[in-house]
Amino acid sequence: MKQVDLYVIDYRLHGKPKSFVIRTKLMNNVEAWQWASCDAGLTPIPKPGRPPLKRFSKPMAERFGVTDVQWRESASLAWEEEQAT
Numbered sequence: 001m002k003q004v005d006l007y008v009i010d011y012r013l014h015g016k017p018k019s020f021v022i023r024t025k026l027m028n029n030v031e032a033w034q035w036a037s038c039d040a041g042l043t044p045i046p047k048p049g050r051p052p053l054k055r056f057s058k059p060m061a062e063r064f065g066v067t068d069v070q071w072r073e074s075a076s077l078a079w080e081e082e083q084a085t
Contacts, residue, residue, distance in 0.1 A: 005023055005024055005025050005027075006021055006022070006023050006073070006074035007021070007022055007023075007024065007027045007032075007071050007072065007073055007074060008020075008021050008071065008072050008073075008074055009021075009022060009032050009035055009036055009039070009069065009070070009071045010068075010069075010070045010071070011036040011039075011040075011066055011067065011068055011069040011070070012066070012067045012068045013040050013065055013066055014065040015065075015067075018036075018039065018040070020035075020039050021074060022035055027071055027073075029058075029069075029071075030057075032069050032070070032071040033056060033057065033058050033061050033066070033069050034055055034056055036061065036066050036069045037056035037060075037061045037064075037066055040061075040064070040065070040066050042056060042061065042064050042066065043056050
């Protein structure tokens with residue numbers, strides 16, 4: 001079974017909790033801050049195969065109200081088919 005690269009990113013925007021799920025090959029703290037900034041509408045979502053127009057660092061995102069960015073792998077589900085008797 002192929003592993004699906006799904007991540008959950010939780011953050012606060014002006015004190016209000018926000019959360020979203022993203023599929024990506026690479027996830028680390030730098031990427032999480034960038035994607036949280038995209039979700040908050042601070043920077044455009046990059047087109048596939050092209051670099052983002054502007055990378056948002058943690059200090060830059062915090063100036064615009066994005067705080068407490070945390071990420072984790074999405075829980076994997078094990079689907080079992082029901083057998084007919």
